[in-house]
């Protein structure tokens with residue numbers, strides 16, 4: 001994959017193994033309509049399929065927004081059945097991001113509201129630009145977050161802060177998001193991509209099998225079987241060539257050459 005053709009997103013990969021997915025509806029502040037969701041789903045599966053891609057960065061087109069939420073025009077016509085179905089569909093796609101074998105870094109470059117905040121929370125690491133505004137304003141629309149926000153926000157910021165954000169619907173700015181642990185770092189819009197790529201580079205230096213297993217193990221934390229799953233994955237990795245190479249290289253004081261076997 002160097003560049004794939006989509007209508008509402010741009011997916012491109014460089015020679016270092018970093019793919020960048022840009023949600024591209026800037027005139028609607030990158031709101032998630034059915035087409036964006038469908039293309040997002042295809043893109044995530046392509047990223048996982050393509051062995052040359054090691055890290056995915058997700059961001060929004062334009063200077064104003066990451067994603068300003070689910071497309072309220074589409075929400076407006078939902079009923080009990082179609083609402084539940086759409087929430088389940090979005091959850092399924094965001095789960096695919098959270099459970100991706102490749103690390104996913106969000107650059108939250110402006111408004112990340114409702115479904116936009118939920119998309120950012122499904123990513124593994126979040127970098128905010130100084131103008132980021134993050135929140136779950138669904139209650140202000142008579143809704144609740146439906147793309148996993150009620151589950152992921154408490155895990156990231158604690159139940160108390162999550163309750164405050166979800167019940168008031170009031171968004172927080174970048175610095176407050178960093179203080180509460182919702183984002184990893186805050187940078188200027190000019191610096192954010194470079195910082196994310198540097199972070200991606202540090203990840204790419206490591207064994208790809210270990211990175212995938214680490215994502216799976218961390219995702220299992222807080223779940224009933226988290227510790228057991230961690231032990232199983234640890235054992236599985238001990239049988240890989242990468243494990244032998246990584247430990248041997250350390251002992252031989254050289255740089256490891258991981259092959260993903």
Ligand code: CO8
Pocket residue numbers: 027028029031068069070071072073075078083084086087090111113114115116137138141143144145146147
């Ligand atoms: N959906 C559709 N269109 C949007 C959205 C959105 N979420 N956000 C912005 N837009 C559109 C505007 O309608 C406007 O379009 P147009 O130019 O055609 O009128 C354009 O983007 C620019 O927006 P504004 O003119 O409003 O820009 P401002 O700078 O004045 O305001 C805001 C920026 C504050 C971000 C404002 O646009 C806003 O409040 N947007 C809505 C934010 C919101 O409430 N998001 C949550 C939506 S609900 C949700 O995400 C639920 C997720 C779970 C779904 C579960 C499945 C059922």
